[in-house]
Amino acid sequence: MPQHRGDDRARQAAHDVPVVLEGLADFLVALTVENSSSEHTVRAYRTDLNHFAGFLEAWLTGRDADYRGRGTDGPDLRGSPSVSPTDIDTASVRAWLARMHEASLSAVTMGRKLAAVRSFCNWLCRNGTLQSNPARAIRNPKAPQQLPRFLSEPEIVALLEAPGDSDEGLRDRAVLELLYAAGLRASELTGLDESNIDFARRTVRVLGKGRKERVVPFGGSAAGALADYLAVRRRWNTRGNPALFLSPTGNRLSNDSLRKLLAGYLDAAAINKRVTPHAIRHSFATHLLNAGADLRAIQELLGHASLGTTQRYTHVTTARLKAIYDKAHPRA
Numbered sequence: 001m002p003q004h005r006g007d008d009r010a011r012q013a014a015h016d017v018p019v020v021l022e023g024l025a026d027f028l029v030a031l032t033v034e035n036s037s038s039e040h041t042v043r044a045y046r047t048d049l050n051h052f053a054g055f056l057e058a059w060l061t062g063r064d065a066d067y068r069g070r071g072t073d074g075p076d077l078r079g080s081p082s083v084s085p086t087d088i089d090t091a092s093v094r095a096w097l098a099r100m101h102e103a104s105l106s107a108v109t110m111g112r113k114l115a116a117v118r119s120f121c122n123w124l125c126r127n128g129t130l131q132s133n134p135a136r137a138i139r140n141p142k143a144p145q146q147l148p149r150f151l152s153e154p155e156i157v158a159l160l161e162a163p164g165d166s167d168e169g170l171r172d173r174a175v176l177e178l179l180y181a182a183g184l185r186a187s188e189l190t191g192l193d194e195s196n197i198d199f200a201r202r203t204v205r206v207l208g209k210g211r212k213e214r215v216v217p218f219g220g221s222a223a224g225a226l227a228d229y230l231a232v233r234r235r236w237n238t239r240g241n242p243a244l245f246l247s248p249t250g251n252r253l254s255n256d257s258l259r260k261l262l263a264g265y266l267d268a269a270a271i272n273k274r275v276t277p278h279a280i281r282h283s284f285a286t287h288l289l290n291a292g293a294d295l296r297a298i299q300e301l302l303g304h305a306s307l308g309t310t311q312r313y314t315h316v317t318t319a320r321l322k323a324i325y326d327k328a329h330p331r332a
Contacts, residue, residue, distance in 0.1 A: 019069060020082035021053035027123050036211035038187065048116035055096050056083050067099035085124050090134045093117060097138060111140035150282040151275060156180060158269040167232045172261050174229035175245055179277060181222035183284035183302055186255050186277040192244040199223060208303040216301055
C-alpha cells in the first residue's frame with residue numbers, strides 16, 4: 001500500500017477520536033430529562049460540543065486546528081484526551097467563532113453552535129462548576145433575514161391532489177392533508193398515534209417542542225382523507241403498532257420517509273420549488289394570516305412559545321396588501 005494512503009487513514013482515524021468534554025454526558029441527560037429536548041436537539045448539541053471540545057484541546061495545547069479540532073498541519077495522533085469545563089473562557093469561545101468564520105459556516109450554523117456552548121455553560125453555572133458564563137459576552141453573527149418558504153394556495157391544491165388511489169396513495173393523501181390542515185412539524189406528524197385523532201371533534205392532540213401538548217382542529221378534507229386511510233392502516237397493522245401513519249410493513253412512518261414522499265409529490269404536481277415538510281407548516285400559517293386570522297390564534301395553533309416567532313408570517317402577498325389598500329384607502 002502506498003505510504004500516503006496509510007497517512008491519510010491515520011489522519012482520519014485521529015480525527016474520528018473525539019476529545020472528551022467533562023460533564024457533557026450529564027448535560028445531555030439533563031437536556032432530555034429536565035428540558036424535554038428532542039432527540040434532534042440532543043444530537044445537534046452533542047455534535048457541536050464535541051467540535052468545541054476538539055478545538056478547545058487544540059487551543060490549550062497550542063496546536064493549529066479548525067473549529068472541529070482537526071489539525072491543519074498534518075496528522076493529529078493525540079489519543080483520546082479530555083478537557084475540563086473550567087478551561088473554557090471567553091477568549092477560547094471567541095477564537096472558536098473565528099475558526100468557524102474561516103470555514104465559511106453560515107450565520108445560522110454559527111449561532112446554533114454558540115447556543116450549544118452557552119447552554120452548556122449555563123448548566124455548569126447552575127451546578128456550581130462555573131461562577132459565570134464565559135460565552136455570554138459572545139454575540140451571534142447577524143443572520144440575513146429570510147422569509148419562510150411556503151407554497152401558494154393553488155400549489156397546495158395541486159400537491160394534495162397528486163397522490164393516487166393505491167394503498168400508499170391513500171396514506172400519503174392523509175399525511176399531506178393533515179400536515180397542511182393542522183400546520184404540524186414533521187416530527188409531530190410522524191409521532192402521532194391513532195388515539196391522538198378525535199374524529200367527532202375533528203381535532204388532533206399534538207406533542208410539540210418541550211413535550212408541550214396542544215389540540216389543533218382540522219377540516220373536512222383532512223377528515224375524509226384520514227377515514228379513507230384507516231382501512232389501509234388496519235390491513236398493514238399486523239403487529240398492533242399504535243402509530244397513526246405506518247409503512248406497508250407496519251412500522252411507524254419516519255421523518256426521512258415523509259420528506260421523500262413530499263419530494264415525490266412535488267415532482268408529480270410539477271411544483272419546481274425546494275420544499276420541506278416544514279414549508280407546508282409555513283404555508284398553513286401564511287394562508288391563515290392572509291385570510292385574516294388573528295396572529296395570537298395562529299401562535300396557539302402552531303405551538304409557538306413566543307409571538308415573535310409567529311410574526312415571521314406577517315409577509316402577506318402583494319395582492320393581499322393591494323386588496324386591503326384598495327378597500328380601505330379613501331382615495332384608492
